Amino acid sequence: MNALNRDIKKLVNCIEKNEKERVNKDYWRLKFHLMPPVGWLNDPNGLCEFNGEYHIFYQYSPFDANGGIKFWGHYTSKDFINYKNNGAEVFADQPFDCHGAYSGSTIVHNGKMNIFYTGNVKHLGKHDYISSGRGHNTVLLVSEDGKTFTNKKLIMTNDDYPKNMTCHVRDPKVWMENNKFYMVQGARDKDDIGQVLLFESDDMINWNIINIIKSESKFGYMWECPDLFNVDGKNILLISPQGIDAEGIKYNNIYQSGYYIVDGDYKTNNYKLRDFEELDRGFDFYAPQTFEDSKGRRILIGWMGLPDIEDLYSNPTTDYGWQHALTIPRELKIKNNKLIQNPVEEINMLRKDKKYIEINSNINEDAYDTFDMIVNLEKCDKLESTIKNCVNLSYDREQQLFTLSFTQGGYGRTNRSVSLDKLNNFRVLCDTSSLEIFINNGEEVFTTRFYPTKDNVGIKLSGENLKGSICIYEMEAY
Ligand code: FRU
Numbered sequence: 125m126n127a128l129n130r131d132i133k134k135l136v137n138c139i140e141k142n143e144k145e146r147v148n149k150d151y152w153r154l155k156f157h158l159m160p161p162v163g164w165l166n167d168p169n170g171l172c173e174f175n176g177e178y179h180i181f182y183q184y185s186p187f188d189a190n191g192g193i194k195f196w197g198h199y200t201s202k203d204f205i206n207y208k209n210n211g212a213e214v215f216a217d218q219p220f221d222c223h224g225a226y227s228g229s230t231i232v233h234n235g236k237m238n239i240f241y242t243g244n245v246k247h248l249g250k251h252d253y254i255s256s257g258r259g260h261n262t263v264l265l266v267s268e269d270g271k272t273f274t275n276k277k278l279i280m281t282n283d284d285y286p287k288n289m290t291c292h293v294r295d296p297k298v299w300m301e302n303n304k305f306y307m308v309q310g311a312r313d314k315d316d317i318g319q320v321l322l323f324e325s326d327d328m329i330n331w332n333i334i335n336i337i338k339s340e341s342k343f344g345y346m347w348e349c350p351d352l353f354n355v356d357g358k359n360i361l362l363i364s365p366q367g368i369d370a371e372g373i374k375y376n377n378i379y380q381s382g383y384y385i386v387d388g389d390y391k392t393n394n395y396k397l398r399d400f401e402e403l404d405r406g407f408d409f410y411a412p413q414t415f416e417d418s419k420g421r422r423i424l425i426g427w428m429g430l431p432d433i434e435d436l437y438s439n440p441t442t443d444y445g446w447q448h449a450l451t452i453p454r455e456l457k458i459k460n461n462k463l464i465q466n467p468v469e470e471i472n473m474l475r476k477d478k479k480y481i482e483i484n485s486n487i488n489e490d491a492y493d494t495f496d497m498i499v500n501l502e503k504c505d506k507l508e509s510t511i512k513n514c515v516n517l518s519y520d521r522e523q524q525l526f527t528l529s530f531t532q533g534g535y536g537r538t539n540r541s542v543s544l545d546k547l548n549n550f551r552v553l554c555d556t557s558s559l560e561i562f563i564n565n566g567e568e569v570f571t572t573r574f575y576p577t578k579d580n581v582g583i584k585l586s587g588e589n590l591k592g593s594i595c596i597y598e599m600e601a602y
Contacts, residue, residue, distance in 0.1 A: 128217050129274055136186050136195070136212040139163070143445050150444035152557035152575055155494045155601040156474055157428070158199055158450040160184055161209055164191045165448040167295075167349060167411035168425040170230040170239050173418055174270050177202055179237070180425065182450060183227060184212055189442040194224035196241070200270070204453055204470040207602055213273045220245060220261040220278045227295040227349055228263075229413065231305070231328075238328055239265040240307065242294035243278070255314065258291035262309070264328060279329055285321065286333060288314050293321065295349045297413070298328075307331060308350040310363065318347035318365050322391065337361065337390055339397055344368045348379075349411040352390070355422045356458035359386040361397070364411050373525075373541040374402065378433055381410050381426070383463055401462070405542045406528065406561070406570035407437065414456065423468060426451040428558055428571055437536030440575055441557070451571060452553060452560060459567070466566040467553060471496070475597035483592045487585040492598035497552040497583065501592035504547045510584040511552065512576040515559060519547045519587075526563060533575040542568050555599070 143162040147153065159165060163186040170181035177200045184197030196214035201207045214225045221243030228241025243261035251257020262280035267273050285293045292312040299306055307323040319338035323331040344365035351362040364381045381404060384397040403412065404426070412426035429439075429448035439447050454465040475496055481487060483501075491497070491512075499509070507519040514533035519526045526547065529539035544563065553560040561570040585594065 126274055129215055132195075132215045132217065133211060133213075139186050140211065147444055147446050150441055150446070151578060152441050153444075153446075154449055154555045154558060156471070156599055157452065157555055157558060158182070158207065160186065160197060160446055160448065161211070162186055162445055163189055164446075165197065165427070165450070166191075166194075166429065166431065167227045167427050168413045168450055169196055169227050169241065170237075171413050171415040171423070171425060172230040172232050172237065173415070174230075174232050174237050177270070178204065178417070179230065179270060180450070181214070181230075182427075186212060189445050189447045194226060194244070196225055203473075204468055205473050205602065210271075214239065214241065214265060216244075218243065218276055218278075220259065220281070221263055221276075225263075227411065229297040231298045231300060233300065233328070235268075237267040237270055238298070239267065239273070240296040240298050241265070242296065244294075254290050254292065254312070256291065260285075260291055260293050262296055262331075277329070280331060284331075285311070286313075286336070289321075290314055292346055297349075297351045299353065306352075308337075308352050310347045310350045312346040316345040316367075317342050318344040318363070318367065320347055320350045320352075320361065320363065322352075324391075335391055335393070337386075337395065337397075339384075339400070343400060344380075349413065351412070351414050352386075353414055353416070353422060355456050355463070358458050358461070359390060360384070360463060361386050361390070362403070362412060362414070365400075373543065376540060377407065377410075378430055378436065379410060381412060385461065398461075403463070403465070404569045404571050405540050406559075406572040407537045407540065408558075408573045409451070409571040412451075421468070422456040424454045424456050424465060426571070428573065437534065439573060440535060449558065454566075457566075462567060464566040465569050466562055467551075467560070471553075474600045474602075476600050477598040479594075479596045481594040481596075483585065483590055483594060487583065487594065489583050489596070490581060491554075491583045491596055493581070494556060494599040494601075495552075495554050496597045496599050497554065498549065498595045499551070499585070499592060500549045501547055501590070503589050503591040504587060505589035507547060507585070507587035507590060511554060511559065512574075512580040512582065514574050514576045514580055515572070517550070517552075517561065519544065521546065526568070528561065528570050528572065530574070533577070533580065535575055537572060537574070540570065540572075542570075544568065553599075
C-alpha cells in the first residue's frame with residue numbers, strides 16, 4: 125500500500141470510528157442488510173467469490189451522507205450471514221480516477237482478483253459534462269490477495285471509445301468465455317441514445333469493441349451498470365436506463381432497472397432484444413450487479429436506493445450520518461421466460477422465533493421488530509395487509525392488481541403497483557427500515573425503504589374469499 129492510500133484509509137477509519145456512536149443511535153439502522161459504516165452508499169461493485177470468501181464492494185462516500193467523492197467500500201463474508209467490514213479499499217488517488225472510483229466489476233483469473241472500474245475525472249471550468257469536460261477512464265486494478273488494492277493501470281480512455289459517444293461510458297462488467305474476455309460498458313451517444321458497448325480481449329489489457337447493443341427504438345438516453353450473463357439457458361442483459369417516461373403503472377421511478385432476454389448472437393448484429401422488464405416494482409432499487417458463485421448460483425445484489433430523488437422522497441437516516449443500503453443477495457432463475465428472484469437460502473439461518481397462523485378471520489398480530497413473513501394462499505379474491513401501520517399491501521383479483529401504498533413513514537413515497545393475474549403467495553423480509561416483498565415465488569419484487577416509529581408494530585391481514593396460512597419468523601441481526 126502506498127503512503128497516500130495508507131493516509132486515506134486511516135482517514136476513513138477515523139471517520140468510521142468517530143461517527144459509530146451517532147450512526148448506531150439510529151433505530152432505522154438495518155439489522156440484516158449491508159449499509160455504509162458511515163456516510164453514503166450506492167451501487168454494489170466487484171461482486172465475486174475469491175479464496176472461499178464472497179467479496180462485496182460498493183460505491184462509498186464516507187465523508188457525507190448525501191454523497192461526494194466515490195471510493196469502493198468492502199465487505200467480505202463466507203456465508204452471507206457473518207460479514208467483515210474492511211473499510212474503504214479502492215480510492216480515487218490517481219490522475220485518471222481523481223474525481224471518483226466509479227462502478228465496476230471483478231473477474232477472478234489465475235488466482236487473482238482483476239477489478240475493472242471507471243475512473244471519473246471532471247475537468248475544472250465550465251462544462252456540461254455530457255459532451256465535454258469529463259474523462260471516463262477504464263481502469264484495471266489487480267489484487268493478488270483480496271486485501272491490497274493498489275496495482276492500478278489505465279487501460280482505456282475517451283479516445284478508445286467509438287467517436288459518437290458522449291463523455292458517458294462507464295461501469296465495466298467483465299467475464300470470460302472460451303478463453304476470451306468480454307466487457308460490457310453502459311453508454312450515452314451523441315444522439316442521446318442509451319446503449320451498451322461490447323468489448324473483447326485476449327489479455328484483459330488490450331480491448332477491441334466488437335458490438336453495440338441497443339434497442340430497436342430509443343429507450344432512454346443513458347444505460348448505466350450493464351451486466352450480461354446466461355441463466356438457465358437464456359442470455360440476460362441487465363441495464364439501468366435513464367430517461368424513460370412513466371407509462372401507467374410502469375417506469376414510475378426516476379430511473380429504471382430491468383432486463384432484456386437476448387435472442388441470437390449478441391456478439392454480432394444477429395441478435396434481438398425481447399421486451400424490457402422491470403426487475404423491481406418498489407421505490408428503492410437500482411444498479412444491480414450479478415456474479416456466479418462456486419455453487420453455480422447466479423446471485424444478484426442491488427442498491428436499495430436511487431440517485432437524484434431528493435425532491436421526490438427522502439431517507440431520514442441522513443440525520444444520523446448515513447444513507448442507503450444493499451438488498452439481500454438474491455438468487456436468479458428463469459421461469460416461463462421470466463427472471464425470478466428469491467433471497468439466497470443462507471438468509472433462513474437468521475430465522476429465530478416463529479409464529480404460525482391459519483387465516484380464518486381477520487388477522488391482527490403483534491409481529492417482531494424484524495421478520496421474515498411467508499403468506500401462502502389457497503384462495504384469494506381480495507387481500508389487504510398492513511405492515512407496522514405504515515405500508516399497505518393489497519391485491520384485487522378482479523382488477524388483477526397488486527399494490528403497495530404508504531399510510532405513513534414513507535417520507536414522500538406513495539404507491540406502486542404491478543399487474544398480477546393470481547396471488548398464490550408472498551414473502552416479506554422486513555428490516556427496521558426496509559421491505560423486500562417477493563410475490564408468487566419471486567416472479568415480482570417490491571423493494572422499498574420505510575420508516576416506522578418504534579411503536580408502529582404489528583401486522584394486519586384481511587380479505588375476501590381468502591384461505592391460507594401465515595408463517596412469521598423473527599429475524600436475527602447479522
Ligand atoms: C449508478 C452510477 C454509475 C456510476 C456510479 C457513480 O448509480 O451513476 O453509473 O458509475 O453510480 O457512483
